[in-house]
Amino acid sequence: MTDTSLDRSAADTSAVDFIAIDGPAGSGKSSVSKAVARRLGFGYLDTGSAYRALAWHVLDRGADTADADAVLAAASDFPVRLGLDPDDRTVRVGDVDITDEIREPRVSGAVSGVARVPAVRAQVNDLFRSLVAEAPYPAVVVEGRDITTVVAPDAPVRILLTAAPEVRAARRAGELSGENADAVAAALHKRDASDSAVVDFLNAADGVEIVDSTELDFPQTIDAVLTVIERLRGAHRG
Ligand SMILES: Nc1ncnc2c1ncn2[C@@H]1O[C@H](COP(=O)(O)OP(=O)(O)OP(=O)(O)O)[C@@H](O)[C@H]1O
Ligand SMILES: Nc1ccn([C@@H]2O[C@H](COP(=O)(O)O)[C@@H](O)[C@H]2O)c(=O)n1
Numbered sequence: 001m002t003d004t005s006l007d008r009s010a011a012d013t014s015a016v017d018f019i020a021i022d023g024p025a026g027s028g029k030s031s032v033s034k035a036v037a038r039r040l041g042f043g044y045l046d047t048g049s050a051y052r053a054l055a056w057h058v059l060d061r062g063a064d065t066a067d068a069d070a071v072l073a074a075a076s077d078f079p080v081r082l083g084l085d086p087d088d089r090t091v092r093v094g095d096v097d098i099t100d101e102i103r104e105p106r107v108s109g110a111v112s113g114v115a116r117v118p119a120v121r122a123q124v125n126d127l128f129r130s131l132v133a134e135a136p137y138p139a140v141v142v143e144g145r146d147i148t149t150v151v152a153p154d155a156p157v158r159i160l161l162t163a164a165p166e167v168r169a170a171r172r173a174g175e176l177s178g179e180n181a182d183a184v185a186a187a188l189h190k191r192d193a194s195d196s197a198v199v200d201f202l203n204a205a206d207g208v209e210i211v212d213s214t215e216l217d218f219p220q221t222i223d224a225v226l227t228v229i230e231r232l233r234g235a236h237r238g
Contacts, residue, residue: 016043016132017139018155019229020147022201024192026168027161028213028221029143034086035222036141036229043084043137047144047151048111049091050124052102053080055111057093065113075120080127084135105179109187112194115145121198125151139233146199148208156236157229160204161221164214165189 019042023029030046037044055065057078063070081092091099101107114120128151132140142151148158163171169185176184196202204210209228213221 016135018152019141020152020155020158021143022148023161025188026172027163033141033143037086043135043140044086045142051115054114055107056098056102065110068117071114071117116198145201149205157232158208160208160210162212167214
């Protein structure tokens with residue numbers, strides 16, 4: 001695991017390629033990106049886990065993520081530790097392992113509050129660029145909401161991974177078997193509505209390839225993404 005802190009400055013240049021993947025909640029970004037990274041021997045960066053870790057940190061301090069000042073105060077003392085190994089999704093704040101806690105509904109329901117604070121976005125984006133620049137991999141699959149547009153708009157590979165809203169909600173409900181399916185769908189759509197007011201991950205920016213998995217199963221989606229990566233990396237190398 002790489003030990004990081006958010007006050008590291010962004011690297012100016014990097015020999016490590018970004019494979020940038022954005023998409024709405026439940027579109028398969030994490031599962032597909034991880035599988036692709038494993039297949040290609042690349043690193044994997046789940047940028048949402050940094051936002052989730054900060055939301056957890058705010059709640060842990062007894063504060064509310066709707067309070068931007070409280071979010072900024074928490075962000076100024078936020079020793080988050082993320083790794084790039086696709087087989088190790090451990091997330092820590094300081095020495096506290098919060099890997100499972102950041103997936104709980106209370107964090108998912110609070111995370112959009114931290115994501116809408118511009119200074120937080122700038123801070124975590126610097127962290128993401130530093131992690132990729134120093135990565136011991138030829139490329140890192142970086143997934144989130146604004147990777148193709150803000151974090152790495154010049155990446156050789158930029159993909160918007162999407163699926164119909166009802167398909168995404170059903171897949172997410174399938175993961176959370178104890179939860180009410182309607183409530184899971186409502187929470188997912190509420191988070192997308194809130195997040196898409198901050199960054200646009202529902203429409204592909206110029207040059208971004210769309211992979212729509214509505215009619216694809218999981219292995220077919222991985223293959224579709226691998227095909228795009230192979231084509232765009234080949235074109236980029238010339
Ligand atoms: N093409 C597919 N066919 C069937 N299931 C899929 C497909 N793609 C992803 N899934 C499943 O959908 C669920 C949601 O995927 P995942 O967690 O990767 O989405 P995500 O975009 O990272 O979501 P979030 O942004 O909320 O973290 C997982 O259970 C995953 O295995
Ligand atoms: N590039 C990103 C990534 C994530 N967010 C915010 O984090 C939340 C959790 O992300 P998941 O991918 O784990 O679902 C997400 O709902 C956004 O609020 C972001 O803003 N930008």
